[in-house]
Amino acid sequence: MTENKRPLIEPIERFRGLFAEAKSIPRDRLPEPTAFSLATVDGSGQPSVRIVLLKNVDERGFVFYTNYESRKGRELLATHRAAMCFHWQPLEVQVRVEGVVETVSDAEADAYFASRARGSQLGAWASIQSRPMASPSDLDARLAEMEKRFAGGDVPRPPHWSGFRVVPERIEFWKNMPSRLHVRHVYTRDGDGWSVTQLYP
Numbered sequence: 001m002t003e004n005k006r007p008l009i010e011p012i013e014r015f016r017g018l019f020a021e022a023k024s025i026p027r028d029r030l031p032e033p034t035a036f037s038l039a040t041v042d043g044s045g046q047p048s049v050r051i052v053l054l055k056n057v058d059e060r061g062f063v064f065y066t067n068y069e070s071r072k073g074r075e076l077l078a079t080h081r082a083a084m085c086f087h088w089q090p091l092e093v094q095v096r097v098e099g100v101v102e103t104v105s106d107a108e109a110d111a112y113f114a115s116r117a118r119g120s121q122l123g124a125w126a127s128i129q130s131r132p133m134a135s136p137s138d139l140d141a142r143l144a145e146m147e148k149r150f151a152g153g154d155v156p157r158p159p160h161w162s163g164f165r166v167v168p169e170r171i172e173f174w175k176n177m178p179s180r181l182h183v184r185h186v187y188t189r190d191g192d193g194w195s196v197t198q199l200y201p
């Protein structure tokens, strides 16, 4: 390992430390510490961005759940590329992640789906996410249909609902500093570890 080469776990541990700090902040100051902006891109190069919630992070990457037939789902299945951005305002920290996207295993998705509230489970069946809705009552009608379909039993995970894992290739930690002389450390994947570079703010 060269002098600047860092172990695989280093930026993940750094992220986890900040994430734990963010989660310990009272909800009135930081209502949703797991929320991040997720950017995807379509076949023409048009980017799109939306908020999703981080459900797991470990040395393999960053996991969130969604509908695979949504706009983001279709784009991720086609391009296998994503960017993420966290902003924990009370910590004055931003974390940016870029990488390759893979699908989580059925077992992993099943376990997470089973932990969700029944209402959210039924919602995952009822919502044809990102598709046009002819009438506002259509969603209620679909929900009622699903309530009937799964009445008295467990709600299984819909086949089109699962998780993605962003396997990071670049992670940047940004910390606010006086006079906008912010500190930026960028980790870039380098063989079996990471290279770290500091960038001008």
Ligand SMILES: Cc1cc2nc3c(=O)[nH]c(=O)nc-3n(C[C@H](O)[C@H](O)[C@H](O)COP(=O)(O)O)c2cc1C
Pocket (backbone or CB within 6 Å): 032, 035, 048, 050, 051, 052, 053, 054, 064, 065, 066, 067, 070, 071, 072, 073, 129, 130
């Ligand atoms: C705070 C917040 C959390 C959200 N979490 C998720 C999520 O974890 N998964 C998801 O599919 N959509 C989530 N959404 C909705 C997305 O932002 C988006 O509207 C939806 O997924 C459709 O996006 P798409 O049409 O680009 O696929 C969340 C929205 C907000 C504001």
